[in-house]
Amino acid sequence: MSAPDRDPADVPPFDQARAEAAVRELLIALGEDPDREGLLDTPARVARAYAEVTAGLRQRPEDVLTTTFDLGHDEMVLVRDIELWSMCEHHLVPFTGVAHVGYIPAESGKITGLSKLARLVDVYAKRPQVQERLTTQVADALMRILEARGVIVVIEAEHLCMTMRGVRKAGARTITSAIRGSMHNAATRNEAMSLIMHGTR
Numbered sequence: 718m719s720a721p722d723r724d725p726a727d728v729p730p731f732d733q734a735r736a737e738a739a740v741r742e743l744l745i746a747l748g749e750d751p752d753r754e755g756l757l758d759t760p761a762r763v764a765r766a767y768a769e770v771t772a773g774l775r776q777r778p779e780d781v782l783t784t785t786f787d788l789g790h791d792e793m794v795l796v797r798d799i800e801l802w803s804m805c806e807h808h809l810v811p812f813t814g815v816a817h818v819g820y821i822p823a824e825s826g827k828i829t830g831l832s833k834l835a836r837l838v839d840v841y842a843k844r845p846q847v848q849e850r851l852t853t854q855v856a857d858a859l860m861r862i863l864e865a866r867g868v869i870v871v872i873e874a875e876h877l878c879m880t881m882r883g884v885r886k887a888g889a890r891t892i893t894s895a896i897r898g899s900m901h902n903a904a905t906r907n908e909a910m911s912l913i914m915h916g917t918r
C-alpha cells in the first residue's frame with residue numbers, strides 16, 4: 718500500500734525532537750544562526766506547527782464520520798464552500814481554497830452530520846497532499862463509510878507554490894472533481910454542479 722493510503726494506525730507518532738533538529742539544520746543551511754535570540758524557539762515552534770498541519774496522517778475518516786442518522790432522507794445533501802487548508806507534498810507550502818461536498822445517501826437514508834463533511838475534508842487536507850488525491854480520498858471515504866449511492870467532490874484551490882515562488886501566477890485556481898456512483902447520472906450531476914456554482918439563487 719502506498720504511503721498516502723497507509724492506515725493511520727501504522728503511522729508512527731509525531732517525532733517532535735527529530736522535527737526540531739531538522740528545522741535547526743535547515744536554518745543553518747539557509748545561512749541563519751539558530752542560536753540568535755529571535756530564532757531560539759523557532760525549531761520547536763515550527764515542529765509544533767507541522768504536527769498540527771499533518772495531524773490528519775494519524776486520523777481515520779471513520780473516526781469523524783461517527784454521527785450518523787437514519788432519517789430516511791435519500792435525496793442529495795450538499796455543503797458548499799468548506800474552507801480548506803492543505804500542504805502541497807512537492808514543496809511543503811500551503812494550498813488553500815474551498816471544497817464542495819455532496820452525496821446521495823444510501824437507500825436506508827443513512828446520513829451524517831453536516832459538520833462531519835467538513836471534518837472529513839480536514840482529515841485528508843491535514844496531510845502532505847496533492848489536490849487530486851485529496852479530492853478522490855474524500856469521495857471514496859463517503860462512498861465507503863456512508864455507503865452513499867453517489868458522491869461529488871469539487872475542490873478549488875490556490876497553490877502557494879505557484880504564487881509565492883516558481884511560476885508566480887497569483888490568482889490561478891486549480892479545480893479538481895471526483896464523481897462516484899449515481900452522481901454519474903447526467904441530470905443529478907448537473908443539479909449538483911448548478912448548486913455548487915450558483916447555490917439556490
Ligand SMILES: Nc1nc2c(ncn2[C@@H]2O[C@H](COP(=O)(O)OP(=O)(O)OP(=O)(O)O)[C@@H](O)[C@H]2O)c(=O)[nH]1
Binds near residue numbers: 847849878883
Ligand atoms: N498535479 C499537481 N501538481 C501539483 C500540486 N501541487 C503542486 N504541484 C506541482 O508539482 C510540480 C513539481 O514540479 P517540479 O518541476 O518537480 O518542481 P519545481 O522545479 O519546483 O517546479 P515549479 O513549481 O514549476 O518551479 C509543479 O509543477 C507544481 O505546480 C498538486 O496538488 N497537484
Ligand SMILES: [Zn+2]
Binds near residue numbers: 805806809876879
Ligand atoms: Zn507545490
